[in-house]
Amino acid sequence: MRVIAAHISMRLANGDSMTNKICYIVGAGYNYGLDFYIQNGDYVIAADGGYDYLQKHGIPADLVIGDFDSIAKPPPLSNAITLNRNKDFSDMFEAIKIGIKKGYEYFHIYCGTGGRFDHTFANIQALTYLSQNGKRGYLVDKDCIITTITNGSITLGPNCSGYISVFSFSDISTGVYLKGLKYTELENNTMSSTCPMGVSNEFIGVESTVSVDDGTLVVIFPREHLCCIRN
Numbered sequence: 001m002r003v004i005a006a007h008i009s010m011r012l013a014n015g016d017s018m019t020n021k022i023c024y025i026v027g028a029g030y031n032y033g034l035d036f037y038i039q040n041g042d043y044v045i046a047a048d049g050g051y052d053y054l055q056k057h058g059i060p061a062d063l064v065i066g067d068f069d070s071i072a073k074p075p076p077l078s079n080a081i082t083l084n085r086n087k088d089f090s091d092m093f094e095a096i097k098i099g100i101k102k103g104y105e106y107f108h109i110y111c112g113t114g115g116r117f118d119h120t121f122a123n124i125q126a127l128t129y130l131s132q133n134g135k136r137g138y139l140v141d142k143d144c145i146i147t148t149i150t151n152g153s154i155t156l157g158p159n160c161s162g163y164i165s166v167f168s169f170s171d172i173s174t175g176v177y178l179k180g181l182k183y184t185e186l187e188n189n190t191m192s193s194t195c196p197m198g199v200s201n202e203f204i205g206v207e208s209t210v211s212v213d214d215g216t217l218v219v220i221f222p223r224e225h226l227c228c229i230r231n
Contacts (some may be wrong), residue, residue, distance in 0.1 A: 008038075013017065013118070015083070015158075018033060018179065019114060020105075021039075021041040021042055021043070021105075021106070021107065021174065022036075022039075022042050022043075022104070022106045022107070022108055023042070023043045023044075023045065023099035023102070023104035023107045023108075023178070024036055024038070024042060024043070024045070024107075024108050024110065025044075025045045025046075025047055025063075025092065025095045025096065025108070025109045025110070025111075025112075026044070026046050026047065026050030026051075026053050026054055026059075026109075026110045026111050026176040027047045027048070027049070027050045027091070027092050027106065027110070027111040027112040027119075027123070028047065028048045028049025028050055028053075028066075028070040028071075028091075028110045028111060028113025029112050029113050029114045029115050029119060029120070030111065030113060030142070031053045031110075031111050031114055032110075032111075032113075032114070032140070032141065032142040033109075034053065034054070034057045034059060034110055035123060036110070039064060041101065043062050043063075043102060043104060043154065044059060044060065044061050044062050044063075045061065045062065045063045045064075045065060045085040045095045045098065045099060046061040046063070046064040046065070046066075047065060047066055047090075047091040047092045047095040048065070048066030048067065048068055048069065048070050048071065048091040049063050049070035049071050049111075050110075050111055050156075051066075051071060051075055052071055053110075053111055054147070055069065059084055061079070062079065063079050063080075063081070063098065064077055064079060064081070065080070065081040065083065065091060065094055065096075065098065066081075066082070066083055066091040066094075067082065067083045067084065067091060067128060068074065068082065081198050084183070086136045087218070090108070090119070090122055090123075090126075092112060092119075092122070092123055092126060093122070093126050093129070094125060095128070096109075096126050096130065097105045098111055099121070100130075100133065100135065104135075105134070105135075105136065106135070106136055106138075107130060107135065107136070107137040107138070108124075108137075108138050108226075109123060109127075109138065109139045109140060110140050110141070112139050113139065113141045113146075114141075114142070114144070115142075118128065123139055123200075124139065124146060124148070127139055127146065127147060127148040127218075128148045128150070128169055128216050129193070131147075131148040131149055131150040131152070131216060135178075135190065136149075138226060140223060140226075141223065142223070143222065143223055144220050144221065144222055144223055145220070145221055145222070145223050145225070146219075147218075147219050147220075147225050148169060148211050148216055148217065148218050148219070149210065149212060149216070149217050149219060150212070150215070150216040150217075151208060151212065151213065151214060151215070152174045152209050152211065152212070153177075153209055153211030153212075154209070154211075154229065155207060155208070155209045155228055156203070156207070156208050156221065156225060156228045157211075157228040157229075158205055158206050158207050159205075159225075159228055160208065160221065160222070160228045161203050161205070161222075161225075161226045162202070162203060162222045162225075163200050163202055163203075163221070163222070164179065164181065164201050164202070164203060164208070164210075164219065164220065164221040165198055165199045165200055165201065165219070165220045166191075166198035166210055166217055166218070166219050166220075167191070167193070167196060167198055167199070167217065167218045167220075168191035168192055168193045168195075168198075168215060168217060168218075168224050169191055169193060169214070169215075169218045170214040170215035170216045171192065172190060172191075172193075172195050172215060173189050173190065173191045173192075173212050173214065173215025173216065173217055174194050174212075174213055174214045174215060175188055175211075175213025175214055175215075176188075176190065176191050176210075176211070176213075176215075176217070177189075177209065177210070177211045177212075177214050178198075178201065178208075178209075178210055179208060179209045180203075180204065180206045180208030180209060181201045181202065181203065181204065181208050182201060182202035182203070182204050182209050183201050183202065184197070184198070184201060188213075191217070193213075204222075
């Protein structure tokens with residue numbers, strides 16, 4: 001396991017640690033480590049095969065949901081919801097919708113990448129659903145974090161290093177600002193989904209901000225810097 005204190009640090013950076021409850025969702029993709037620390041008020045959802053991963057790590061699930069096509073049989077639990085396999089939305093997306101109904105604004109999604117690329121892309125779309133509904137989701141990959149911002153911003157602390165990439169998920173994103181990064185100090189710029197101009201920027205040891213006035217941006221940065229997010 002990696003440093004499990006990372007999420008505590010993120011909460012302290014955000015202010016009152018009791019106001020930023022997190023909904024953790026564990027899917028059936030590749031397991032690159034469940035390095036999270038549960039605090040009072042957090043909520044853990046296993047999406048289908050994520051139940052097996054949680055069991056192996058000794059992490060209790062508050063809810064298990066899925067059509068259970070990636071495990072041998074549905075878990076014999078009172079907190080399990082079995083979905084019809086002929087459904088419109090993925091198990092992960094159904095889990096996200098439940099987290100929203102329960103009032104959570106921050107979602108950390110594990111085991112949602114690797115394997116089938118269509119599932120990974122669907123989870124990036126789910127991040128966009130969250131950001132367009134005023135929430136924030138972080139998709140945890142092996143070496144990076146993927147998040148989206150819609151008509152808003154994300155700020156990372158001065159301890160970040162390595163690469164950060166920014167892409168427009170909307171056809172056109174306007175009012176894009178990049179500050180505190182090595183390349184392309186954008187001021188009120190326009191980005192499009194057909195031009196990858198924001199790939200492989202770099203942190204320079206100062207606080208950095210990515211913001212957009214109108215549109216949705218995908219932001220990718222090193223996994224170990226989840227704790228450096230300021231908003």
